[in-house]
Amino acid sequence: MHNWLRKNPNVRTIRVAAADLNGVPRGKRIPTRFADKITQDGTRFPFSVLNLDIWGEDIEDSPLVFDSGDRDGVLKPTERGFMPMPWLESPSGLLPIWMFHDDGRPYAGDPRHALRAVLDRFKARGLTPVCAVELEFFLIDDSGRKLQIPPSERSGKRRKGAETLSIRALDQFDQFFTDLYDACEEMDIPADTAISEAGLGQFEINMMHCDDALRAADDAWLFKMLVRGLARRHGFAASFMAKPYEDYAGSGLHTHFSVLDTDGNNVFDNGGPEGTDMMRHAVAGCMEAMAGSALIFAPHANSFDRMVPGSHAPTGVSWAYENRTSSIRIPSGAHTARRIEHRVSGGDVNPYLMLAAVLGAAINGIEDGKEPPAPITGNAYAADLPQIPNTWQTAIDAFAQDAAVARIFAPELIENLVLTKRQELHYMAELSPAEQAEIYLDTV
Structure with missing residues (x-):
């Protein structure tokens, strides 16, 4: 045994x-x-x-x-x-x-193998991606007809307001988060910082960076399973739905990545804030594949409710230094940690396909030596930018025919996902938003 x-x-x-x-x-x-x-x-x-x-x-x-x-x-x-x-x-x-x-x-139709195939392309060039993901989710009382924040495990009261970076909001569910971190230890999931977010009962937990992208995707997939299951033990739901509440921000799943060479050097680090040519090539690849990959980053009917201007979710294809309105952000900080933050995905994604899409686009750009347009400054929502598909239908069609996507994913996986999403699109159209939410609450 x-x-x-x-x-x-x-x-x-x-x-x-x-x-x-x-x-x-x-x-x-x-x-x-x-x-x-x-x-x-x-x-x-x-x-x-x-x-x-x-x-x-x-x-x-x-x-x-x-x-x-x-x-x-x-x-x-x-x-x-x-x-x-x-x-x-x-x-x-x-x-x-x-x-x-x-x-x-x-x-080839297994999403974990899709990510492994992308990592093989990095390996062939002597490169290793280092990834970290940030997972946002909502704690929800779904026992009634209307979704709402659960009562605090400590006070029994419902705090019906956004509590960005609120210690009080975290403390309201102290036992849940204590149990969650204990469970992450048991499962060897590297959960790091927890914060409260802008949504109603919304929280974010960051994973530690990892030089094994398959393991990083495993961690995100297992974490989603754990959070949903553990919340039910505490008498409420946890959901990674992109947008459970119309009036509050949705949940994202942001990805940070850098790339190491065979000597362990960060190939995005040029000793200053600008980053290297290879970093820009990776950015260019991510931008080129972004519209075609929208179905990976926004895979469900509810996903597109999150992707509206002014909602902390990107709607245009852009990159910038230290700017959270852009779809790709280069964070400030120590030059040795120079990295790319990809901000498009909702919390409802498949982590294997999401990381395959992000890293696959980056290696496309590195292989091609592509240069991105100039980084933007200011509010990306107010800029005239190429747009990410804003409906499920256009995202499905773009994924089916995009040349950059065809370099990342096997033809069989592309066909399977397109057929799946066209079937879901057809049957979801028969349901009300509340009925759709009931489907997505525990599944994504």
């Missing part, structure tokens, strides 16, 4: 889970005594399972279903290994898995 299970004899069941294209965990519950078979041989389920819509339904015109006989892939453990599931009442183990063909080839 696996060492982790040996050290945790109270664990009676395990879950094996892979991320589908929406980032939803798909897998099986297995008694611990059969764990050896999983770790040695993997498990099997259809390729189509990583390509379900947000309701968990098959994609009606997918080539993965009837056209190909709904064939199985084999799913093997990732290098992450077993970990606890602190949000469940009974002691349980989670084993992340990813999908392969029977002959050992990675399945």
Whole structure:
């Protein structure tokens, strides 16, 4: 039996889970005594399972279903290994898995493999991305007909106002955050600073930077699973929905990244505030792919409610030094930590696809030696800029035909995601915003 299970004899069941294209965990519950078979041989389920819509339904015109006989892939453990599931009442183990063909080839429609393929392009040039993500989410009382902030675990009162960087707001849910940090320790998720944000019951937790982008994506995916599950143990919901409240800012998932060479030097650092040619090439690549990748950064019907002018979410394609209205920001600070902040994604993204899109665009620009336009100054919302798609339909169409996207993602993944989103677009149109929110609250 696996060492982790040996050290945790109270664990009676395990879950094996892979991320589908929406980032939803798909897998099986297995008694611990059969764990050896999983770790040695993997498990099997259809390729189509990583390509379900947000309701968990098959994609009606997918080539993965009837056209190909709904064939199985084999799913093997990732290098992450077993970990606890602190949000469940009974002691349980989670084993992340990813999908392969029977002959050992990675399945190109698996979002984790999409990120691995991008990282292989960096590796071929002797480069290693260093990533950190900032995850925003809402704590929500969804027990009534209207979503609202939960009552404080300490006072029992509801504080119905934005509390940006408020210690009091954090302290209202002190037990939840204490349990959350303890759980992150157990799961080896490097959660760092927590702050309250501008939305109603909105918080942000930053991850420590990591020189393994696959692990950084794992951490974000697992963290989202943990936060949602742990909140339910505390009697309320947690959601990474892009925009649960019409009158408050939405949730983003900002990404910071730099790139190291084989000697461990930051290739974006020129000793000053400007950054290097390679940093600008990466910026140019990110800008070129931004409109085509909008479907990755805003994957759901609700995502586009966040992306409106003046809402702290970018709407135009731009870059700037120390400017949070731009879609790409070069933060100030020590030159040795020179990095790019990509600010477009909502909290509802699939972290694997998001990091693949961001880093894939950056390596496109580095490979091409592209130069970006001049950085903007002032308010990006007031500038005449190329626009990021502002509807789901235009984002789907742009993703389907964008040349930069085609360099980042495998054709099969592009086709699968486009078919998935067109099906969701069709059926979401039949639902009210409240009904849509009910679907998204616990899934994204």
